[in-house]
Amino acid sequence: MKVVLILFLYSIFNSVFAQQVDCIPGVNCQSRLLRVEASTTSLNETFDSPDFLNNTIAPAVDGLLRSPSFMSNFLRDYPIEEPIGFPHNLALCEAEKEQGDPKFANVDCHNPKFCSDPEISADVKAEVCTRFPCTFLVADIADCRPSDAMGMPTLMHYEPVAVKDIDLSIVEGTQSLSGNVLRTCLNVNRMRVETGVQIEFEPIESVDFDNIGLTNLVVELNSPRQICVSATIDLNSPELITDFTVERRNGEEFVSNAMINQTSEGAEVIGLEGYPDDVIATLQTMVLPTLLRHFRPTIEAAIEDVLGTTTESWIQLGLEPFRPASGSSVDIDTASNSFISELGISNMMVGKYVDLLDCAIMKEQEVRIPGDSPCFKEDVYPFGGDSLSYREIPSIRRAIERLSEQFELYENITSESLRERLEGFRERMQEAGESRRYNSQIAPLISQISNNQTRMGLQSGIQLLGNLGADNLTPSLSVAAPDICDELNPSPHSNRSMNNCPIQAYIDLDEVNRLFDNMFESGRLCHSGRGEFQLGNPPLRRGRPNATGCLMRMEEKEDGMSCYLDGAPQLEYNSQTGGYNIILNTRGCYRGAQILGLGRIGGDLNFSISYTPDVCSNNQLCLTDGENDWTVTPGTERFALRDRSILSGMVRRTINKQLSEMLPSERELPGLPNMSPIEFEGRLDMGPGYFGACLQPRS
Structure with a gap:
């Protein structure tokens, strides 16, 4: 559940860095995933502010000039x-003017084509323009008449x-x-x-x-x-x-x-x-x-x-x-390693084990591992303490084994940045004497990512529509995803606004749900497989569903809890709390035996996760009043989920506890970086089908 929620949060609130090229021809989106409007004053303050120019524009220009x-x-x-006019004697021309020579009275000595200008007399040109003997310029000197004739370059x-x-x-x-x-x-x-x-x-x-x-x-x-x-x-x-x-x-x-x-x-x-x-x-x-x-x-x-x-x-x-072109759509083909292209559940799960291999290589080479390395973050790995110590960083061999296990559990890995990082380990592993292990174990993982990218495809880009205040309209920028947008109908809440808000951003939740649908069908929302749940024949094998579809793993082990998604998650407005619910229904959930053949569970589970967005005291966006609930579809209970099982109560309490730990009642979202020229003002606008936030130039 945790990764689904995190994916949802990141998909909405993180930024997308892109390069402009032609893409997705023929798609003209009417609906918009994100709309941002700003007053002219706020726009000027934001985009011409020293902080924005220093932190955004200056590094961008520096990178361009180094490319x-x-x-x-x-x-x-x-x-x-x-x-271009042939040079003339400018100093002599100005001297003649100063001395009052009448021939130079109305002459512009700085005329760039002085010697070719027909308005300037031949007498003046004779004094200040360069001349060469005619006999120097022709092959037959008999052509020069008189013999002392001169040729003037013009x-x-x-x-x-x-x-x-x-x-x-x-x-x-x-x-x-x-x-x-x-x-x-x-x-x-x-x-x-x-x-x-x-x-x-x-x-x-x-x-x-x-x-x-x-x-x-x-x-x-x-x-x-x-x-x-x-x-x-x-x-x-x-x-x-x-x-x-x-x-x-x-x-x-x-x-x-x-x-x-x-x-x-x-x-x-x-x-x-x-x-x-x-x-x-x-x-x-x-x-x-x-x-x-x-x-x-x-x-x-x-x-x-x-x-x-x-x-x-x-x-x-x-x-x-x-500065997108005002009043016209601009197609943006997101870079292969940009956030929107990397969007995928499996990518999020495997990345930390690439970090682990990175640390293992540094340890083997006796290179200092930075204290803020992802390897040392709390609650990252299911082994070691709350956070790994240096001693617990495994050997290269063991780190590769753990990484390979993750590639088996999470098949739908498409991350270009992870592929590039693995390729970057080649030289370092060679220096560590691990070339054979790289070729036999890491290279196949790189090929697996490349094959997944071809098979599943990456998010192909976004479309921008900008208006910088033309036709007396409020300056605005809106973003659409051509893979999912509605080409006929505009977003139904495109006119919502907050009074006197300097900068307001609105998200179309229908577009968010379509994004989830797209990821469900492509497999980017799944740890393995994709699309609708289908039972095979026989329907069970050793108690585990024999099925295909979009498989989600709740635990990082083969016999751990896993479920097939019964359709993509949906984000809905909760009129009772004034917040939002994430509805996640599953099929064929299964967990293997834990102790002495006991502890297996099975059934179709349905989750409802509720949060209310708010602006925290540190001016970041938070999710508050978190609640989660889950039920079993009647008639699907198996093993310890059945009411008559002596383990039923213990299993249900354990699931409740794990959900509470994964989904605390309050969570701070990935926010605007300190270098951002804008910050949250405090007001939010929430309702069915939309979410709006008011921002302002950072003071």
């Missing part, structure tokens, strides 16, 4: 679509900047969040970009110059560089981040003279066809490095733009899940 996907996202071509046309290799890392200790301005610095440990450039010349009367260019310009960092990025975060604005800036740390140049010399050695000259090879070679060694220095600002700006725009878009993408 391998971040670097791989840079490896592509970045087009420079607009031509525009530079760049090929796309292609990032071919990059290695980035965060400069530790530089991450900061001041107010809502995020700042962090990155090491550019390695970077190689490739591009090309063609120079366009202004034609003269006798010659239309061909473009002269350089291809295969490979710019490779000759030593690490550092950049810093900063951005203002506003989760309530459409842009999410604004004022994004990139700065070179310590003011260092990205493209050094040594890099330019290296680049010119591999560059290829185009547009000078007809020149002898020795002339081209001289150009590459003597002229190109000087010419490339004109391109340095453009190449550095391009690299800076590549680093900045890609980082900005990556952070923007990472923050999107914190």
Whole structure:
């Protein structure tokens, strides 16, 4: 009973962390498992609060910038679509203006395309724009008339900047969040970009110059560089981040003279066809490095733009899940190890024995086991004392035996996180000299989990519908589960609300019950088997039901108490107590003999568990006034459950005692973490088919 109740509590109140991808096409849920509404003031206070940004957004951005996907996202071509003006002598232009030269009176010296602007006179350009002898630019000098004609470069046309290799890392200790301005610095440990450039010349009367260019310009960092990025975060604005800036740390140049010399050695000259090879070679060694220095600002700006725009878009993408699109559904495919995908009774039962094996490996390797390890929690294992001592941590061999026993008892294990943890033991067990035991005993358990995932399927995701106050509506966010939702009818209590509540959350209990139905049919609510109870032929074998269905084990042993669920548990409102009941009916319950062949019990048991939610003194949600009751379906009693059995009274008292121990009259639910930006305000709204709680920004 305890695990069913805990599963129910976790399924309602725990958070779901997800990544946004396309999923579950064609499903448009009308009913909603969870609806949250917040006043605009509360929304602003919550999502732009320093605590929320520091505890939620900052770690999320930090994780994004450390992910391998971040670097791989840079490896592509970045087009420079607009031509760039060839540099002119800005200092001379400004000096002429200051000295009052009338030709420069109305000239904008900072015009980025100064030398190609037809509005600027030829006399002005002749003084401040770079010029090359015509004979330098054509193969046949006879084409230059007069012989001292000059060619003026006007525009530079760049090929796309292609990032071919990059290695980035965060400069530790530089991450900061001041107010809502995020700042962090990155090491550019390695970077190689490739591009090309063609120079366009202004034609003269006798010659239309061909473009002269350089291809295969490979710019490779000759030593690490550092950049810093900063951005203002506003989760309530459409842009999410604004004022994004990139700065070179310590003011260092990205493209050094040594890099330019290296680049010119591999560059290829185009547009000078007809020149002898020795002339081209001289150009590459003597002229190109000087010419490339004109391109340095453009190449550095391009690299800076590549680093900045890609980082900005990556952070923007990472923050999107914190702000669902207003007024439209967003499909969320929950990660394979997220809570909603891990939801399952067997997963909960087996996890503690994976913890036990973890501790056994640490003990074998003489590694200190942390005092807060799950192995040392009270009332976790049916052996040892109330909590295990270090001495009671078993050997690796014995821990694996206990884990294997659990896999036999609880067949429907689908947890991806448990599978990953077991895979992670490979290297540690190898170091402990247990490779053979890993391959023969742990590897089959990993395969069993993978097979169960394929056979049973995981919860496939959720659907979000957000509205951030558009059309004068209260900002809201609602969650649906496409596996169980109603595609035609909205939740019947979608308009319930609490007056002047800053943030209110409502759960549709019909959706919760449909979730239980889904888990019952798939087997995720069962320790083994799934679906409806069916007796075989013969109906009994050695007193135990010969049946199939959704089997629940009440004790962690083969002959311990077990029952088949007679349908999924149902959550109902209790009008007499103002709380809720969990109705759990079973078939074919059986417990083997305990002492000298005595103590067997059998029958169909029906449980009713009642609690009233309340907000505890420590501002967490609690279940109070707990009561539990159970009955035996008349005519199904067997063995010690029969009234005429001399053990009947003792057995019934034992069951009552165990239920009271497992289900105390008051229980604190897994609550909102201390870092959460919200807390319970105190008011609850309870009734048939719904449960609502009022929350507020944490003070």
